[in-house]
Amino acid sequence: MKKLLFVFTLTILTISMAWAQTTFTATYTFGTNGNVQSFAYNGTTYAGITMGNIDKVGVTSSSSSGNFRATGWPTGASLDTGKYIGFTISAASGYKFTVSTITFGIGRSGTGTRQSQWRGSYDSYGSILNNYTALNTGLTNSSGVLTNPDANSSWSGNVLTLGSDYANITTNCGFRLYMYNAEQTGGTAGLQGPITITGTFELSGGTPTITVNPATLSGFSYVQGSGPSSTKTFTISGSN
Numbered sequence: 001m002k003k004l005l006f007v008f009t010l011t012i013l014t015i016s017m018a019w020a021q022t023t024f025t026a027t028y029t030f031g032t033n034g035n036v037q038s039f040a041y042n043g044t045t046y047a048g049i050t051m052g053n054i055d056k057v058g059v060t061s062s063s064s065s066g067n068f069r070a071t072g073w074p075t076g077a078s079l080d081t082g083k084y085i086g087f088t089i090s091a092a093s094g095y096k097f098t099v100s101t102i103t104f105g106i107g108r109s110g111t112g113t114r115q116s117q118w119r120g121s122y123d124s125y126g127s128i129l130n131n132y133t134a135l136n137t138g139l140t141n142s143s144g145v146l147t148n149p150d151a152n153s154s155w156s157g158n159v160l161t162l163g164s165d166y167a168n169i170t171t172n173c174g175f176r177l178y179m180y181n182a183e184q185t186g187g188t189a190g191l192q193g194p195i196t197i198t199g200t201f202e203l204s205g206g207t208p209t210i211t212v213n214p215a216t217l218s219g220f221s222y223v224q225g226s227g228p229s230s231t232k233t234f235t236i237s238g239s240n
Contacts, residue, residue, distance in 0.1 A: 021200040024097075026051050028068075028087075029194045035063040041087075048095035048201030051087070052174075058083035062188045064107070067154075069190030073113045074180040081125070085190060086176035088121075089197070091169060097201035099166040102175060105156030106139070106148055107192030111184040116146050121174040122165040129175075134159035150183065154192035170204050210238045 027043040028051075041051035058080065059070035074080045091097050106116055119125040130144030136155035140147045148155055166173055179189050213235045220229040 021202045022046070022048060023198070023200050024049060025196060025198050026089075027194050027196040028054050030066055030068050030191075032065055034066070034068045035061050037061050039068065046201065048092050049097050049199075050090045050092060051197075052090065054085065054087040054195070056085055056190070062190075064188065064190070067107050067190060067192050068195075069107065069188045071186050071188050073182040073185070073187070073189055075182050075185055077115070077181050079115075079117065079178040079180045081178070083180070084176040084178045086174060088172050088174040089169075090172040091201070091204070094203060094205060095201050096168050096170045096204035097199055098168060099162045099173065099197060099199040101133070101162065101196075101198045102160045103134075103196040103198075104158055104160070104177070105136075105154055105192030105195075106146065106158070106179075106189070107154035108148065108152070108189035109187050110150075110152040111187030112152075112182055112189035113179040113187065114147060114150065114181040114183070116148075116177060116179045116189075117144050118160055119176050119178065120162070120166065121172075125174075125176055129160055129162070131161045131163060132158065133161045156192050166199075210236060212236050 024046045025044065026041070026046070028039060029042060030039065033039070038053045038055045040053050043051065054068065056068070056070045059072040062069050062071050068085065073083060089097065089099065102118070118129040119127065120129055128144035130141070132141055134157060135141055136157050138149060138153070138155045139158065177191070182189065217232045217234060219232065222229050
């Protein structure tokens with residue numbers, strides 16, 4: 001009788017997975033709930049970042065449907081570092097993130113503020129951010145200081161683009177909108193409509209890998225009718 005020999009070899013390869021960046025679009029939508037000093041983030045949640053509350057600091061909250069406004073802004077032509085609208089973004093454990101843009105609108109009453117500027121935590125809010133890739137035609141920009149008309153109106157669609165200072169952050173970062181030069185202390189001003197922050201996040205510990213040991217299993221040989229072969233084992237381990 002002819003005897004047949006079947007030989008099976010199982011080869012298991014080391015697997016390396018390239019971990020791509022994930023984009024995020026985080027929006028604070030105020031609706032009818034913006035008349036608060038601190039507004040909890042109500043947009044999409046993401047595994048790699050935590051969006052903090054957006055706060056009115058040093059000013060008094062005022063009502064404006066769909067917006068985030070306050071009174072008590074400085075009436076002089078200089079900002080007060082204790083009066084601003086601000087928020088923070090924190091990295092989730094094991095992640096890093098990059099902030100790309102902040103899209104926002106400015107609104108005011110007839111006696112509200114006339115100047116505003118963004119600053120960030122990279123230099124402890126010491127300098128003005130000034131890379132606007134879109135700006136409402138009603139606003140003028142002088143080295144990052146935005147000036148709006150003396151009108152009961154709003155100016156939306158402004159896009160502030162961040163640079164390398166806000167890339168690959170493994171802890172947290174913050175941004176503050178300072179508003180000032182109000183015509184009266186009772187004049188209202190603040191964010192008009194929602195504010196949206198975009199960027200990316202990814203694992204911070206390097207490229208994830210899965211490894212098997214041994215890489216090859218063999219010995220699955222037997223004469224027809226005399227099997228099966230003996231049990232073989234391998235170990236899988238991973239990192240990142």
